[in-house]
Amino acid sequence: MTAGQHSVTIRTVGRDLEISNGLVLIRLVLCDGGYAQEFWAANSRGQYQLLLSSIHKNLIPSSEHRALTSPMISGDREHLFAVCRESLRMVYSDVQILRCDDTSACVRMTGSAQGHSLKSDVTVEAGNSMVRVEVEDKLPGGVLGPVLEYLMSSYAFLPDGRTFAASEEPDFTWAPNIRPTNDAIIGDSAFHSPAVIVQHGRLAAALIPDSSETDRARPMPMALDLDLTNGLLFAPLLSYGYCGYERTDQGKYFRHDITMSRRLPTSIIRYGYSIMLSATAKRGSLYKDVARFLWSKHSEPGPVVYAKSRILSPESLISADSHAACGLYAEGIRTGNRELIERAREIRDAILSSPQNSGLFPTRFDPAREQGCCVNADNGFYSTVECSTQLYWLLKLHALFEPDARIVSFARRYADHLIESKLRSGAIPSWYTEDLIPISALRSSAQTAASALFLAELAKVTELKMYLRAAEQSAKFILNEIVPKRLFVDHTCLSSDGMLSLECADPHTGMRTMSAQAMLWIAQLCAQLYSLTGTHPYLEDGLDVMDLLCLSQAMTDKPWDSSTSRFGLCSRGNIGAQLDAELSAEFARCAMYYGALSGEREYFERGVAALNAAMSVDQTAESHARIAADAAVAQSQFGSIYAHMSAKWAIETDGFRVTNIDFGKGSISLDISASSTSIREGRIVFGGLKGSSYKVIINGEAGTFTRADLESGISIPVFPPPDQGALFQVS
Incomplete structure (x- = not known):
């Protein structure tokens, strides 16, 4: 099937209907008494290839045409949603053309099933590979109102029209939260940058909820789903719509069963979403286009006002935290409060007085004994992540506020240990015993990036090539072994026994546990190395990671859930989707830096939005001090107005x-x-x-x-x- 011009056309083939614009083709095919929906995209040769199809019986083995059983509750069915002959029937029995001209076309499908009166409008625009879908359901109901378990639109990902072999998996998948059990879904509490994405080779599709439509009048919770092992067919299923859920496993995941049916306050419910299609995507790259689309649709950064941060008191901080010390120093300068500056100096001196063991040093402060202690006092662990982070921020304090040769000397002794003890691969172990034996947990992990970032910062301060070479060696490990496999794991992904909370990839989403902090370290490292060396692949690799990180940023507020609602904040990862103001402030200066390095205005805007949100959240004194430190670094780098001459924006x-x-x-x-x-x-x-x-x-x-x-x-x-x-x- 060959693509034509990029103007929108509609043609009928018997009782079937086709809408195309030269980039995408939607076929509404009559089968089994109703219309199946097929979504095609044009490849580089101008030929259409099938990517998505609504579910119909011809796709599913006859053994899966099971009879309806009741009750269908959690644990009693092999997959999330009840399947019976009635639920597989094509509900849309009629199609009509609402609009068609050179710029756009819209068709409406209507039908009924089990008393529900449904209609779905499908819109295609000229020159756009996005397809817009709007669904409306008029529910049956008695005196007390209608009851609904779920109403979801589902599509099978069929690259070039085929299902997957039993042992075959897509090259790339993405979902806002992993869902490792059969009865799990992705609840709308995790809808920060909501999308599910599947890509195989150059063929890719994404389902992107239009959550802004339902945020204001949400009659029941909404959910996304991505299921590679769905029990229906050997193809990933992408779903979105209304579905009740509850949080499980200490808020990490979301589950659904029939007992979560809701009595609705209205008999008419609506939802909408966009489908992004591509047959020419670079391998594993559609997520970048999804991030761009979400930002263009929801962005509203507004200017940062640094003085919005909470006024701190020196007595409110007792921990020896160099990140917070930078914030105290910055706030002391801004407010003219000498006590804050003195407290920052005390924290600096406390860290520098810590005894070093071949460069390593205790990173926790015991206020009762007024001295440092190790990460694990019983086993005497030293944490390279914490040592590196402490010294990274001491170097920032040295560079921005008050030069101190002691900081550089202390940092160099520690850096020499990292260089001598790093593995041949370039990885830096995360923990050492008191006898300087590396611990197995996260021995070769993404946490290497935190120490490599410190080495790059030290290279910047001292202008010594030995530290830059060491940072680049560790970066090579990160970019060759961590990023391609998306092994973005840090200590927050470990359970209390030191094991990963999810050892393997989630069989349903195909994703591993991912930490936004681990991604942020890598993005910061790549930006710093690009700035120091001018080596362009560092910028390209950093932008790849940055775009993944952008999918953790909240694009909308949620009036119905203030605890998880704040435009601009970033979540901690793909477990629980909890927003984090401190992480968001670090993301902010990193995103602004990438905007400056690449000339892409969006990154800078994202950073401004993240910093605005982080500074407006009520936090502990320590958190506010750390956020103030990130704001101070951003203000030092980008001033009150940042203008990019070659990209022509300010x-x-x-x-x-x-x-x-x-x-x-x-x-x-x-x-x-x-x-x-x-x-x-x-x-x-x-x-x-x-x-x-x-x-x-x-x-x-x-x-x-x-x-x-x-x-x-x-x-x-x-x-x-x-x-x-x-x-x-x-x-």
Whole structure:
């Protein structure tokens, strides 16, 4: 079947209907008394290949045409949803064309089943590989109202029209949460960047819920499902719709059974979703397009106001945490509170006074004994992740606020141990005994990236090649052994006995346990190495990981679930989907950095949204201090306004407003105002510069600056809101 032009066309073949736009083809095929839906995509030769099909009897072995049994509750059925002859019948018995022109076409399928009156609108637009589907159900109900167990749209992934062999698996799968049991689903509490994705070779499909439609008036919970071992056919099933659920296993997973049926307050329910199709996707890459689509649909970052962070008191922090110490120092400078700065110095000194054992040192602080202690006092474990993190932030404090030669000397002794003891593969063990014997748990894991990031930071501070070479050796292990297999595991994925909470891949989603923190370390490492070496593959590999990480960022608020609702925050991983403000603040500066390095505005916007959200969440004093540290690093790097010259965009990051911007050859003109009269100073940082000097015009006043001046940032006095006139003048 060959694709034609990219204008939208509809044609009938007997009683079948076809909609195409040169990129995708939707076939509504009459079989078994109703219409099956087939979704095709054009390959590089212009030929259509089948990717998805709604479920019908011809796809399922006759042995699976089972009779309905009752009750069907958790543990009594081999797969999630009840299957009987009635549920396999094609419910859509009629098709009509609602609209068709050169730009778009929409068809409506209608039908009934078990008293339900259903209709589904399918829309295709010119030049778009997305298909929009909207479903409406008018439910039967008595005096007390209708009762519903689930209403879900399901599609089988059939690459080029075939099912999978018994031992065959797709090349790539993605879901917001793993679901390792037969009765599990993915509840909408995990809908941060909701999508399920399947890819095999260059053939890929994604089902993306339009959760914004149902967030306001949600008559019952919604759920996604991705099931490779569904008990119906040898093909992954992608499903979305209404489905009751409850959290299980301490909130890690979501399960469904018939007892979770709901009596609804309305007899008409609706939901919508988009289907992304591609027959030309680079291997394992459709997730990137999904991340772009979700951001374009939901983005609303708004400017960061760094002063929103909570006012800290020096007495509120007792732990020796260098990350928090940086935040205290930054807040002390911002608020003029010398006590905060002194407390930050005390924390720094406490860490530097820790006894080093061949460079390793205790990383937990015992307030009763006023000294450091090991990660596991009984076994004397040293944690390289914690040692590396402590020293990474001490180096930040050294570089940003107060140079201290003791920090560099302490860090170099530890770095020398990492170099001497790292494995031949480049991996760095996560734990050592008191006798400096590496522990087996996570001996060769993604946590290597945390120590490699420290080594790269030390290389930046000292300009010594030996530390850069060591960081690159460990990065080679990460990029060759961890990233391709998506082994993004860290200590948070371990159970109390030191074992992985899920040893193998989830058989239903095909995914392993994944930690967002592990992905973040890797993304930060790649960005730092690209900045230090200019080696472009580091940027490409980092962006690959960053795009996966973007799928952990919340794209909408959830009015019905304030505990899991905050636009811009990131979740900790694919178990439980719990949002984390501290992680989000680290993600923020990393995303902003990638925006600056790549020129892609979206990453910078994501970072701004994440930092805004992190700074507005009520947290402990330690968490607020760490978030303040990330905000300080971001402000140091990107100022109050960040402008990317080659990509031609500018984004406000601290209470300023760019009301007009014009990029010329070797020049930039901006109209800027302050959003509040309380803002006293600001700084514009420029990136994407290729020339040696540039003309900068701000509110009509011009000045010429060197590239170095612009990259470090030029200071600007405060501007009043637009109705108060301009005060800025460049000398």
